[in-house]
Amino acid sequence: MSPSAEPGLSRPARLMQVVGARPQFVKLAPVSRAIDAANAGGARIESFVVHTGQHYDPAMSGVFFAELGIPQADLDLGVGSGPHGRQTARMLEALEAAMVAQAPDLVLTYGDTNSTLAATLAASKLQLPLAHVEGGLRSFNRLMPEEANRLVADHLSDLLFAPTPAAMANLAAEGLGARARRVGDVMLDAMRAFAPAALERSRVLERLGLSPGGYLVATLHRAENTPAERLAGLLAALAAAGSPARPVVLPLHPRTAHVMKAAGLDLPGGGGLRAIEPLGYLDMIALTARARIVLTDSGGLQKEAFFLGRPCVTLRGETEWVETVTGGGNVVAGTDPGKIRDAVAGWDAALARATPDFTAAVGEAFGDGDASAKIVAEVLRFLAARNGA
């Protein structure tokens, strides 16, 4: 074996990373940095990044690569939007060809999107080793398309990187414990790496004429919340939670914007709710860090609020991130306007008493901000064992 090769390999280890949607770019960034750090320390890993093109607007994709310093994808499949079957099928076909051409030693997938599903199926059928970042998340709600994607990804992957104790327990309960490693959450790594720059450089508050603590921030995009009738109710509840003096600021996900346009839904009047264009990662972190309360149906934003010490109201019936609830930072309110109003009033009362501090609970649940380095080390160990080193 040459000194520059990975254990058991006579050449650098070839890793294919597959991403496609906004939250996956955020997760790819710290893992890419950890690969660079490992290589600087003498490892030899060649990373090949495939972007499926599931998200393609510059505001949903390009800005993340630029801000997070992720190198351009080596291959962009340009798949775009569409019904689940067609979108996933297009990815599957193109990913299979890419995997045959690249012959990676291992395929790394992220999260729970259709891009995760397609990469999992393609690699599994080609019998390529597979690792899943963010393994073990469960909502136990089979109506969510993401839940099916998670189940397939976890059951077909050889290595499962669990971010939290609950994720580890879910994997053990499904008989997947032996493949699971609790490494912590790569989104905490991203937060640690990028929050200082976001807080120093972002001018988003000035741009929007907001003052720290003088607004709430909300996001809405889940399939279950975007049918027109449900969405209209949620927008009205958000507008009621805000006021012209203390607005709810809503960076609009394209899915939500499309539904509003198609259904002729206008923003409720009264000045309580302000819709804005989707934000880049750094502006979103700065906006969240200084918000009084966060309201969201996003998994990532529930965690980011918790990391930043901001109280959260989850606009779904359940959450995969149960540690944000047991850690005292998140109230799962569902979509009932009365429950949303009560949850906001509850946080307002709590904030009047004390500034929340979730630091200890964040560490207990999500690790030390070194999940990416652990993932890279585990991948190398796995490949060494597989290659008989």
Ligand code: UD1
């Ligand atoms: C996807 C993921 C979800 C993740 C979310 C983050 C699945 C099943 N869902 O949902 O897990 O939390 O990304 O954002 O994979 N659109 C644009 N421009 C874009 C991207 C999307 O206009 O750049 C519009 C399209 O009209 C499309 C709609 O948004 O029909 C939904 O896009 P889709 O690819 O289904 O993903 P998300 O709803 O964002």
